[in-house]
Amino acid sequence: MRPSDTTGARSAPSSPEERVRAAWLYYAEGMTQAQVARVMRLSRVKVIALLAAARDAGLVSIRVNAKGAAQLDLERRLVERFSLHAAIVVPSPAREADVARAVGHAAGAYLGEQLRDGMSIGIGWGETLHHSLKALGEREVTGLSVVSLLGGITHSRTVNPATVARRLADAFRADCYQVTAPLVVADPELTETLWAEPGLRELRDRARRADLVLASVGDLSARATLVRERLVTRAELASLRAAGAVGDVLCRFLDADGRVLDHPANRRTIAVDLDDVRHVPRIVLASGGRRKVAALLAALTALPAQVLITDEAAAEGLLGAAPREG
Amino acid sequence: MAARRAGRARDESSRDLKVRAAWHYYVEDLTQEAISRTLAVSRPKVVRLLQSAREEGLVTIRVGGKGGERIGLERRLVERFGLAEAVVVPSSADAGAIAASVGEAAAVYAGQRMRDGMSLGVGWGTTLDHCARALGTPRFKRASVVSLLGGMTHSRGVNPSAVARRIADAFGAQCYQLTAPLVVDDPKLRDALWAEPGLSELRRRARRVDLALVSVGEVSEHATLFGEGLLPGTALGPLRNAGVVGDVLCHFLDADGREVDHPLRRRIVAVELDDLRAVDRIVVASGGQPKVAAILAALKAVRASALITDEAAARGLLSR
Numbered sequence: 001m002r003p004s005d006t007t008g009a010r011s012a013p014s015s016p017e018e019r020v021r022a023a024w025l026y027y028a029e030g031m032t033q034a035q036v037a038r039v040m041r042l043s044r045v046k047v048i049a050l051l052a053a054a055r056d057a058g059l060v061s062i063r064v065n066a067k068g069a070a071q072l073d074l075e076r077r078l079v080e081r082f083s084l085h086a087a088i089v090v091p092s093p094a095r096e097a098d099v100a101r102a103v104g105h106a107a108g109a110y111l112g113e114q115l116r117d118g119m120s121i122g123i124g125w126g127e128t129l130h131h132s133l134k135a136l137g138e139r140e141v142t143g144l145s146v147v148s149l150l151g152g153i154t155h156s157r158t159v160n161p162a163t164v165a166r167r168l169a170d171a172f173r174a175d176c177y178q179v180t181a182p183l184v185v186a187d188p189e190l191t192e193t194l195w196a197e198p199g200l201r202e203l204r205d206r207a208r209r210a211d212l213v214l215a216s217v218g219d220l221s222a223r224a225t226l227v228r229e230r231l232v233t234r235a236e237l238a239s240l241r242a243a244g245a246v247g248d249v250l251c252r253f254l255d256a257d258g259r260v261l262d263h264p265a266n267r268r269t270i271a272v273d274l275d276d277v278r279h280v281p282r283i284v285l286a287s288g289g290r291r292k293v294a295a296l297l298a299a300l301t302a303l304p305a306q307v308l309i310t311d312e313a314a315a316e317g318l319l320g321a322a323p324r325e326g
Numbered sequence: 327m328a329a330r331r332a333g334r335a336r337d338e339s340s341r342d343l344k345v346r347a348a349w350h351y352y353v354e355d356l357t358q359e360a361i362s363r364t365l366a367v368s369r370p371k372v373v374r375l376l377q378s379a380r381e382e383g384l385v386t387i388r389v390g391g392k393g394g395e396r397i398g399l400e401r402r403l404v405e406r407f408g409l410a411e412a413v414v415v416p417s418s419a420d421a422g423a424i425a426a427s428v429g430e431a432a433a434v435y436a437g438q439r440m441r442d443g444m445s446l447g448v449g450w451g452t453t454l455d456h457c458a459r460a461l462g463t464p465r466f467k468r469a470s471v472v473s474l475l476g477g478m479t480h481s482r483g484v485n486p487s488a489v490a491r492r493i494a495d496a497f498g499a500q501c502y503q504l505t506a507p508l509v510v511d512d513p514k515l516r517d518a519l520w521a522e523p524g525l526s527e528l529r530r531r532a533r534r535v536d537l538a539l540v541s542v543g544e545v546s547e548h549a550t551l552f553g554e555g556l557l558p559g560t561a562l563g564p565l566r567n568a569g570v571v572g573d574v575l576c577h578f579l580d581a582d583g584r585e586v587d588h589p590l591r592r593r594i595v596a597v598e599l600d601d602l603r604a605v606d607r608i609v610v611a612s613g614g615q616p617k618v619a620a621i622l623a624a625l626k627a628v629r630a631s632a633l634i635t636d637e638a639a640a641r642g643l644l645s646r
Contacts, residue, residue, distance in 0.1 A: 023389045024427075027387040027389055030377075054389075055355075060388070061389075062352045062385065062386075063387075063388075064349055064353070065383060065462075066341065066344075066345050067345060068338065068339075068341070068342035068343075068346060069339065070338070090353075091350075093349070102354060137388075138434060138438065139438065
């Protein structure tokens, strides 16, 4: 290897060909990173960067086809307790920070399998759904449409609702319908005016007619996406907690009984109403981690979800909580 | 948390541990070192867990996307051989790795095109065996798979009936088997078998499949036909002298894709090439430089709609 290769490799942009090849050698042929580096005549650092880029670009499709006994047991009990059509429980990650990635992976794999020609998908946002996009797998589906269920944010640090819908649509060359409005407005009256717009009314009708809705839930911790994106201020967070809020689904803040709170924060958000998607034949909730248990419990009451995708820790928490009324 | 996980490592079955290790490694991108701490097992044990998770198919990994170079090869193959599609996967120095890669690509291809109610005819060989193992989860109610070749009473796993069975299972499809030996001693027995109502029905079914997935064999001791001991190595010389460069469904072809009238021909119980030609969409999946002549012959023998191969074979085919 020429000395310049190592230094040059770090800064040089990687070609798609390189990314595919590195991913192929590492994942498909099972080489170690060091072996890939040797075969490709690159530094190990560069190989790591290539592999990360390949993953982010969705070039690598990983499927864990088997489930452990603990997962299966939790899934069966969740289906029974919450009258679900299906539950998917992934092993709890070693690091709490990876929960969204792991649950998102399962959600993406599930969504990928469910896609059929001509289907209409309503989609929420958040870190979990952001990660789900990488795990959709390669499917050939035509005539798909994707409906974003929430307004957008002009500047986002991590995940934008509009981006989640857009990227899902791009992956399948689907039509994408966006809520062309801010997710949060200062003036509550503006929400009424915006929903009266023909374009947005039509989007809302589309959301009602979706075949499948995929949403995640948020908790009210400082780590929730809404808080990190500064869409909810610390003062509002305190006020929501005081009002009994435990979390949100599609940016509707819920109390522990799954009721949408009568709170100013709920009047400033531009998102499709929970009542709009209530009759969608397949509602899928995907969220995990112990800190989301209360929010998940509320969301399962607020929406007639058929499918829950979560991790072991949240599943155990949900099953340990009081049974859902009714 | 750590204590509970350590408990899990002791309590859980080794299969459960493999699943857990696979999630940590492939989904969460944890290092093997971190997994050994999390699961409270040794580092070599983590390596073994991950390796068997892959070997047993508990985790499958597909690498999609295309390098520009391979896209170029695919386009040229389509043009040169009048295909609807070509898929070229990266080459490897190891023939086994090529068969695995081509087989996995065939699985992706078949998985994308298979629809409920469709019927799939399948050949055999190492490549298709890899394909069968790489297919996803069952999802069809009314699909069917038809084995295009007879079976073997004893084999190490690359049995045509096993390949068809695995593919059928992977799709959740019905499986139609050619319940006869692949190679018989007496040519008269072969004719008598085809006269059986069940087998002639299967042959009619084979002509009507929506998609046929076959691979080709070269004339060498490494080809499945000889490697599995179905035909003796001593047959290689006479076959080569007769101009044979490879086989499709165990029918021997010369370089121009014509079936060679070798005595062995009348001892093979497999759906005929004319039957295969009746199929609308034929997918040929084979790779590796040694198979170039055989693939070329196969493409001349039947009108394939798709070719799935590796870079080395693609270059070889295009240089002819």
